[in-house]
Amino acid sequence: MANLPETAGPLYEKVKDYILDHIGSGAWGKDQRVPSEHELVSMLGVSRMTVHRALRELTSDGHLVRIQGVGTFVAPPKPYSTLIEIVDIASEIRARGARYRADILLLESLQPSQELLAAFDFATRRPVGHSVILHHENDMPVMIEERFVNSDLAPDYDKQDFSAVTTYDFLQKSTPLTEVEQVIAAITADEETARMLALEAGAPCLLLHRRTWTGSTVATVNRFTYSSRYTLGSRYTPGSIR
Amino acid sequence: MANLPETAGPLYEKVKDYILDHIGSGAWGKDQRVPSEHELVSMLGVSRMTVHRALRELTSDGHLVRIQGVGTFVAPPKPYSTLIEIVDIASEIRARGARYRADILLLESLQPSQELLAAFDFATRRPVGHSVILHHENDMPVMIEERFVNSDLAPDYDKQDFSAVTTYDFLQKSTPLTEVEQVIAAITADEETARMLALEAGAPCLLLHRRTWTGSTVATVNRFTYSSRYTLGSRYTPGSIR
DNA sequence: TGCCGGCACATGTATAGACATCTTACTCGA
DNA sequence: TCGAGTAAGATGTCTATACATGTGCCGGCA
Structure with missing residues (x-):
């Protein structure tokens, strides 16, 4: 025994x-x-x-x-599962008492990059929309957001909806939010990212990938890039735990 | 009946x-x-x-x-937290079905670096303890944790308490947790960090600063460093909340 | 008065046995 | 040869019982 x-x-x-x-x-x-x-x-x-x-x-x-x-x-190995709250950059910045602005750089039907296709299982789903938005705090660039919408989402989507500036607004306009999966990582800025965020090439950046399911459909893929000069803060107050 | x-x-x-x-x-x-x-x-x-x-x-x-x-x-109702959940790296790794190990590299009374003093308002509070812990997943280094304890914490702290391997255990041993503030950022690994995490110098890393109040006292400062090979994922399912 | 032992009652763990449900593989007959 | 039926074996659930462990109260004794 x-x-x-x-x-x-x-x-x-x-x-x-x-x-x-x-x-x-x-x-x-x-x-x-x-x-x-x-x-x-x-x-x-x-x-x-x-x-x-x-x-x-x-x-x-x-x-x-x-x-x-x-x-x-x-069991086969699984991805990490720590909760990170949905990031609403506009609220973040406003809460700091700063001025917020967002510029839509690109808004059309495009294929996402091969990298994103591979990472997020878009191979069998044709995206109907693609937007690139640059977010500013006090006129300093803070974050680049890329957003994709899947073709199996509600077909009555138009460019008006699609141009909703914050991801949170965007999701509110679609079907109710049911599930979010986020992955956060550190990268070094490539040349274009560095130019847009006013960094030197090779500077460390935060990368935030997000998949959102509304109902049973993949609705968006967002890529966030934070400059290392900016941070995501958090405050947690459990209060009445025995 | x-x-x-x-x-x-x-x-x-x-x-x-x-x-x-x-x-x-x-x-x-x-x-x-x-x-x-x-x-x-x-x-x-x-x-x-x-x-x-x-x-x-x-x-x-x-x-x-x-x-x-x-x-x-x-159970008493829990507050709606807008924040990043407390990171318990040991639970994270175990939940993935992987093997977890933690090595205490240093455990003594030290001054934190000038950078940490400035960042976390330690200037007026002399820390009584300092530990550096290297966390492993399947024998691969994953994270370096530095932990400080403030001198105005309960004076009956001894090295036994202080060597609690996970931050969660550590906090459980101290006074009840009341508030946590976390900041996440991207950095490039310096030479020592790269050596400890088996990276190349200059590789992008995640940095996680945390301040914890127990009662009204600053208790710990933790610095987490995740290799870019590892990510923090999150999954949020509002439907399951009753 | 104060302390302490013991009792009642709560949850925590462990066992043996029974039956339910599900999958796979094998047998036997058409 | 194919297919239905069945048996074996795996996990899932449920019960009855026993004992372990922790808490709080109450009553008796010093």
Whole structure:
């Protein structure tokens, strides 16, 4: 019989640790199959409910995938999931008491770049609109926003709607917001980005990719670029947590 | 005997719905006490394990608070936060099913750099502790964390507390968390940062400054550095909020 | 008066057993 | 050869029971 860790605490936690250790060491083969509940019961000498609870919690933690009638498998790696609030740059800037302005540089039907096509699964969806907007704070450029709209969105879209300056306004005009996925990263500014944001080429920038689903449809892809001179602030006040 | 919803699905889901409905209607009084497991068993005619599972899942969802030996209570409402969620890198990495490790590189009383002093108003507060922690995902360096503790914090701080590996654990050990302010920016890695994170010097990195107030005191300053190979993603689903 | 032991009651964990549901693979018959 | 039926085995749920652990109260004793 295999040995569980001798640390203190509930049995199911020891079973979880035992399984995590074996996931990490790759001991369960390249098909990533975890022993069945019955096998684990025999191996570890605990009841099936205890094994089941350990497996269930590891599943909800994202370590495992379970398929009824088939078995338990090590879960494939997933993207990060920390919440970052939807960025509304106009509100941000106004809240600082500064003057805000947005210039629409480009507004037409265009194909997004190959890079964005690959990154955001637009290959099978023809975008109907593309806008590039430059946002200013006190007449200093702050952010470039690129926005795409999918062809399977409501067909009554016109350029009037599409030119809504802030993404938040834009989303309000479309179907109700249901889901947002954002990815934030650091990049170095290429020549055009540097020119538009009044930076030197190679300066560090923030990049914010966003996908928004309204209903079941991908509606927009936004690319934000923040100059390193500007920051996104946040303030969190839990208040009444016991 | 009270009636459970007649919808399909597992019993414990019906029990969860039953409890959520009563939370929503405020039926359980202003002290927000939920009936005990034993009472729910009598009321609903299901086994205690089923009631227990429903209560446990509602607790981990944040709807309830349970105190062993005391009882179960409706969780106080949480504030609507416009901000970046507190980053708990260890939970992040574990949620991806990856292996997490943290190495404490330095743990002693030091002055923060002049840059941090200026940025975070430490000039008038002498820090009592300083730690540098390197976080790994699957043995690849992911983040450098620097943590300072202020001298006007509770004086009974010792190195044991201070070496708590994750910031979340650290904050749990101190006074209750009341307010957090975060700033995110893009930087280029200096030589030492690049070496520690296995990057080339000058590579773009994310920088995350955080100030935390516990009570009325500044408690910590954390500097996070994410390699550009890693990203912070976010997924926001308003539909799931009851 | 004050303290402390014990009891009642709350949640937390663990087990054994039963049945339900789902998938896969195999067998047997048309 | 194909297809329906079935058996095996996997996870999912539910119950009854027992014991562990933590909290608060109350009553008796010093």
